[in-house]
Amino acid sequence: IEDQTVVVTGGAGFIGSHIADALVSDNDVRVLDDCSTGYRENIPDGAELVSGDVRDEDVVSAAVEDADLVFHEAAEVSVQRSVEQPKRSNEVNVGGTLNVLEAARDADARVVLASSCAIYGVPDSVPLSETERLGPRSPYGVDKAAIDSYAEVYHEQYGLETVALRYFNAYGPRQTAGEYSGVISIFLDQARRGDPITVEGEGEQTRDFIHVSDVVRANLAAATTDAVGESYNVGTGEETSILTLAETVKRAADSDSDIVHVEGREGDIPRSVADLSKSRESLGYEPTVSLEDGLRTLVDDE
């Protein structure tokens, strides 16, 4: 991808900033971000920052004007917070995406958007293929199911080139370790401090942990594929229990932390792992980073 005008919403955040990094040397990159959970320092040199909230239609249309390509990563990513504030989550995640899709219609830009495996909810069986029935179990999952469907409908109704990427559990540098952050950044933080590693519930629940560099690869493939108007799983196909994760993080960080069990989450998803057949076939997507390697580089780099 080169000589394109590219917008990355959420480009100051975790995944968005890595996408911006990958494109900034050969393209005009505009980051739309309100820096509410992202950081200005994450934005690569050479990218332009448009400060604003995706809920603001005027800001979004100004940012997307003349764009060729939009990566829509801005979102309220916390499942927990969506449970506490479902309406706010919908306004950011669904309302914000509609602003992006409308602006992209005006600009005739391709939109690659961040969907989520949370839309599958509690699956009948794993691995999860894209044809699995959707059954979101959280407001966040409902939001992502809606935008995943909007992407398809905008392609069918208006001919917009859209690709929805159903991210499994992404991790890597710049994922913050706050109250609302992903389990890997939380465990790593605990392991480093020597604090107890807090496994919620038995720890038998599983996830498919994907390194952000592989998420970026999937995005770049989605930007050029002919197979638009479709949704794709973006994971590794490897299923890891939270307890195994705790042990693996402890080892990677060479930590003495105890592994403790705390109360499990209401409505937590018991099993999650991606079937990658469709992404392999249509995007030529192949994960490259194992969990062990990804964790080790994370420990070494930070």
Ligand code: UD1
């Ligand atoms: C995450 C993402 C969401 C994404 C989804 C895809 C975050 C904040 N959320 O939600 O944006 O769309 O994956 O499935 O990254 N856990 C512990 N101890 C802790 C923290 C978490 O045991 O201290 C457990 C949780 O109970 C859960 C698992 O780890 O079973 C994963 O939790 P989390 O990282 O918050 O991710 P998801 O809820 O899967």
